Amino acid sequence: MNNCLKLKGGMTTVVNIVVQAKNLKKIEEEIYALQSKAPSLMKGMPIVIDFGSIEVTSDFVSDLISLIKSVGSIPFGIKGEEENLADIARLSSLAYLGLGHNAIAQTTASKNDDGLSIYSENTKASPTEPESSIERAKIVHGPIRGGQQVYARNADLIIMGNVNNSAEVLADGNVHIYGTLKGRVLAGLRGDDHSKIFVSNFDPEMILINGDYMTKGDISQDLIGQSVVIFKVDEKININKVSS
């Protein structure tokens, strides 16, 4: 209780450099091209190198790290399916972050023909949660109380019970609440505009789908206490009553 330190899980957006071919010469060209296009972006940018299923050697990894450092970016972790990658990471004083983009859900990677691609994702610093390829909905029994937060990473979230005032429920996918929503609900956190929110008794402090939100004051009074579905069309939040 009187410790100087406290361990906390947290979320930070990082850029992933996805290596799609083991061609250092070509990668070098592409990185310099990126740098000339956006020099301030690359400078000081924390980076995760994602090797996917590509087989790599420790020499290749250390060459790539030096290359990325030379343009001012800060590589801090690597991921991929290569067996020795955890050892390579340790030798290079980097964090090994698991299997990489092929093993987890395909995120919004904009791929080039070969070489590398860049995408963003939120990494959650949680030492206990293993990466899973099955994206089952997370089911939580409520009430979720004031000050509590429930997050379904890379999945839908189902709350059985109430979400009380100043409680917060978040999901990368859809959120279902079978109870009274009085707190905050955030869906599609990692950039999914198609995520929806379903609430059986609606009286929220805030609703959000991928960056666009409404607070209590924005919500029409005749929707309060109703069963609703919330979705987004053209960056605008829509709330419809669910007819039964």
Next chain:
Amino acid sequence: MSSKSKRGRVIVVTSGKGGVGKTTTSASLATGLALKGKKTIAIDFDIGLRNLDLIFGCDNRVMYDIIQVMNNEVKLHQACISLNIKDTTGASTDKNLFCLPASQTSDKTHLNVDKIGALIEKLRDKYDYIICDSPAGCEDGALMAMHFADEAVVVVNPEISSIRDSDRIIGHLDTHTVMGKQGLKMPQNLVITRYNAVPESDMISIDQITDILRIDVIGVIPESKDIIASSNVGIPAIANQKNVVGQAYMDVVERILGNDLPLRFLNANRKGFFRKLFGAK
């Protein structure tokens, strides 16, 4: 667990918000349990303020406090004040009731979780019930009072800020306690105090409270000027069994002891309405 020693039950009385009646409730429950023949100690965790001894009328007998016991500066029995309280029916707490006061000179950052844990373990061997009177707020003192609890009594007023604070505190009971950390569900019960304190039209109803907090009600204590009067003379309200407050607190004690009684004193004028509410459940 030896046959000689007791395994006392630790009950935290908590609320989040201040002024809702935690200390009044702690003192009455401890007194009531002792009147029922249970060896009981009430601990004041409100380090720096110290109120429980006043409600028990033993403030002039305070020599040592919980911090000194915790630090092994004094023996446990030296700091525990024995109380002999008689109720209006003639029953007496007769060597069953003790109070361990808070310190006025230290502050709550002096509480050490391991030392308090050791102290509570010691008390479990000597008492049937250990009532931990929590300070307001959700910081060190309050977290320490609930940390080792087996059961919680959440005190709430029929008023929105009290309900919201209690909601947060219940969240802490689920996560910041030994039981919570073991993934166990701590039994939590609600005592609604100062009921009828505000005009009926403004007051939040019992079912609205339970709809938000989702824990069982084990007592509804009507608002009464007798509570202030009993605090001022240093006799816990439960000792006056001629008054509805004393009777309502005794009902809570009976329910803690496992006796299933219907809730009463909900509203003298509109009993039918509340019967309807609770009859359905």
